[in-house]
Amino acid sequence: MGLTRVPGLLFGGDYNPEQWPEEVWAEDVALMVEAGVNMATVAVFSWSRLEPRRGEYDFGWLDRVLDLLHANGIAADLATATATPPPWLVREHPEVMPVTADGVRLEFGSRQGYCPSSPVFKEHVVRLATTMAERYKDHPALALWHIGNEYADHTLECFCPESAAHFRRWLARRYDGVEGLNAAWGTSCWGQHYTDLAQVEPPRTAPGPVNPAQVLDWRRFCSDALLELFEAEKAVLRAVTPGVKVTTNFMSILHGLDYWKWAAAEDLVSDDAYPDPADPASHVAVALSYDLMRSLKRQPWLLLESAPSAVSWREVNAPKPPGMMRLHSLQALAHGSDGVMFFQWRQAKYGPEKFHSALLPHGGTETRVWKETLALGADLGRLAEVAGAHSPAEVALVLDWDSWWGLEAPESMPSNRLKLKELLLAWYAPLHARGIAVDLAPPGRDLSEYKLVIAPNLYMAGPELTAYEGELVVGPFSGVVDESDRVRDGGAPGPLRDLLGVSVEEWWPLPDGTAQETSLGTARTWAEWVRPEGATPLAHYRGGDLDGLPAVTRKGRATYLSCLLDDVTPVLDDVLTRAGVTGVEVPAGVEAVRRGGYLFLLNHTNEAVRVALPYPGTDLLTQTGMHGEVELAARDAIVLKEIR
Template sequence: MRDELKGRRDMGLTRIPGLLFGGDYNPEQWPEEVWREDVRLMAEAGVNLVTVAVFSWSRLEPAPGVYEFGWLDRVLDLLHANGVAVDLATATATPPPWLVREHPEIQPVDAAGTRLEFGSRQGYCPSSPVFRAATVRLARAMAERYREHPALAMWHVSNEYADHTAECFCAESARDFRRWLQARHRSLDGLNAAWGTSCWGQHYTDWTQVEPPRKAPGPVNPAQLLDWRRFSSDALLACFEAERAVLKEVTPDVPVTTNFMSVLRDLDYWKWAECEDVVTDDAYPDPADPRAAVKAALSYDLMRSLKRQPWLLLESAPSAVSWRPVNVPKDPGVMRLHSLQALAHGSDGVMFFQWRQAKYGPEKFHSAMLPHGGTATRRWRETLALGADVRRLAEVAGATTRAEVALLLDWESWWGLEAPESMPSDRLRLHELLLSWYAPLHARGVAVDLAPPGRDLSGYRLVIAPNLYLCTAEHAAALAAFEGRLVVGPFSGVVDAADQVHDGGAPGPLRDLLGVRVEEWRPLPDGVTQELVTTDGTRLLARTWTEWLDAEETEGTDVLARYRGGPLHGRPAVTRRGAATYLSCLPEDPAPLLDDLLTAAGVTGVAGAGLPADVEACRRGRYLFLLNHGAGPATVTLPEPGTDLLTGRALPAGPVTLGPRDAVVLKPRPTTP
């Protein structure tokens, strides 16, 4: 229990007992007579935290330096009087019309040179000094106004960075990019060397010649694109850090967050998480996607891994969203099941967008805890029931997860891998590569962390790098120091930090560790597969990618599988040197290889073997979560006796049947001395 409480203290929300439950609240969209009804219903549902003022800049500062806090004062006072704490946004996610009209240059410019117009949200250039100064002024005014307010539990900076504006190509961004490049490369000679500008006649002789990678006649320099991705992530992070600095100056004891967007390519969340007190996430699994549960679990495990402590699901949808081409609602029981899944993977609460369903605007058809139909609806009944479940699980707060398997994820390698128009194949997508390994681990109830390649990996038994296209000597040294089982996927160790191919070819600095050399990439056309056969006769099919691999002459390298048929017939497909395995292909089903690896590493699932296909098993601290994502009943064997916290039932060890979309949260029975 001591470790569980420590995790909660690290999160910084000890003033709110138990798990958090609530959602975004937009009182400015409603007349004040509705507010009292809102807080009454919040109390009925068990809401203890709401996010307020995310898009309220134009209401809080209707003219430059003119603040109207009265309405927000009344909202916070009312919430506090009714036992609801506040995740208070700095309201800087969308600049107000007066700022845009006085300074139209703060609006973002796309890669084709078009300046985007006001009328949506998050329309700003991250590098604009005018925009940044205005956000800092408002953040300071908010902090000084509410520093002593008893409702204030957490600061929420901006909203979903990179959702609408991940990059800006304006003249101000170009100046900021050049400053960033000068700090990174020190000189033009350094830049020209790193970008390989002798290719295609791109040699620069003055910094003013360097521009963002705007739309060009043909493929853009991939090294320039990689630095642009780094810069764009850093430019947005600088916006966050500028506001955070003010908040920490004025309210040093109030935790600060900004809401992430699950497995998002545009921002290096390892770097961002270092600057947050609490990791929070917005997650919207698609009810129409048969892989929704697996994708959500992967994103939740990433959130837990970013700071290796409990996190918070800050936004999710009670039912349908409003922004997909077809917005499928959640069937009865799915909202509960999705919420329990987040708790199982380390969230210390369940929050939604939003509390009361909007009457107007682009999100008027986005579901809410309190729908258009009010309290005489199934959705409201499910909100009440979920609030009761969250209260029953209060003791889970702060519990941590111990994983023996890690998946490696490096954002810079991701950006390099998916550079457009310059790769052997554009079919290698990192999110899909992660899922190809994560899905069978998830199906076996194996707890998984995600980790950057340079992190100390000593606590794991098995580490899987689905792809490390960009691999440095430091990355290779960290992997070589790892004493457990290691798996490296194809097209790894290809380039260095400047996106330049390693001398001698792939796998570059991993060559001694893996004992192989890649002679040729052989991507497969769509719909074409390549057979391979393991040493025990198991036949597998590879898709998308294969490689001409040399391993025969390398001492100490064993061939675990060979290609069968075609130009690669008889050549190595999967190899092992010591405890390190290399896959030169993408098996359609890696399960046979994975099972051998798990056995060799001594890793088992948290609920033993033989989980039904639609059942998810997660252990969080001492609590075992069993979630049935299927439309029919499923029987699972409990490894120990205990109490189901959701129902209060005492359950013996042995088989237990879960109804469709039902769950058990097992608290083990104390052992007798």
């Protein structure tokens, strides 16, 4: 079975019929059929329309929408409508609204306004989800349940008394009493010793820097608190509709939520992705996030939101030029998505997203975007056989949310210039340029299937990587602290010390505008004073206070970089050769991705290029045979099925 009961690739988008007169609905669905749409996401922000007053429901309009969709062969990704509470709930219970770290309770008037720990909000959420599940459990349009929407987009945390009590309950489960917490948080520093858990509060605004261990646990708690909300709804849906899969839409590589934990709670992973058309390198960063989505459950996933053209929330909302909607859609498929969904179907007339593009624009069916919508639907029909295909990767990047939260603590670090997404991209970009498939993995996963594992940073590294027997690369500032943010005995790299054969004597963060040369290139952000303990230097620092000291070392199968090089290519080329990993040779700006028996070649440049095919095959998009060297037009693509 695929992602849902709908065969082939999913195509459609968010449909908000409540924003339009009912006489428009028939036109909408007729145009969906014309475009090849087979799924619509409905009711995401509809709570106030479905339950206009406490306990009084109006499902008639949604019944008619679902009936209309089903009658035209269109399935529903049906939301439980709990993404935003209705005004009556907020006015009856103002305590459901979130409170900032400064003690300000936020007001109603946007979306996602709720305290994740509010028992009142949770009670009403579960009640609505139960009512929705009971009403639509047998509706033939129902193909997927959609809980919430973009968790942690607007509301990641709340600092109200209810959240504080929830935090204390979470801490009580994590630690063996108050003394366990004192030991973990190091409260003997700055006179913070607690004698009762009741004295603990969230890390609200304080006179000076807040205990980083407390902030770390708060980050963990906030992710878990929102996950509890999700799981409360999922339990209802699972009980009433056990055969219908459940998802919630992720937001690519999001700092606030531990997606390894969240994905384990989902039936399928879905993502919202909005690469910036004005950024010529945005396709690389979004490819990294797509590879994360595929890696979270190690199976196909679903692009649940993307933009046909411009978005509405950047300072400058550049449109996608002709061909880019198609190209970006094919890129998602290449990286494992079993469909392409958009926000939204019909462009809104009012509200904060009225200038956000849609498959059906303000200008109607005579527009460029609508014509591209029709063409994309036809392309997805030709690619239906790609659904479910999967290719194993030989390279893995290690991503650990605890390390990320600790690394980017707001205060007390040697440098606040170390950003985990940038560290990941520094390695991912040259792998991507070589057409080498990459998985992402948590440090505790069995990594034995990979020939090469790269950990750009593991600030909070444990001993997990020591069991890996393949080619390993570890980046700087790794193995520094334990799971409670306490510095490791003996210093970095802590439990990786014997594996890497080095010890770090001193951090050497580089001030803005300065650089440290090495024999393999330039570092501008970070360096370290390293002492070899069995490792062989592969590169040395040149000039400055670190002159002559090791910059890159190797012991056995493990390479350690003590600095952030502008270009990691020399190190990467070496370890790829050692690991026996090869990619697909393509011109700059062309992306090559294998998915099962299909090779996607995507030209992200504005010029035509010549590409040498690695084998003869059939382009599924044009149904033509190809071999040798072919021309790939600007923003065009080939999906090559190998001839066997």
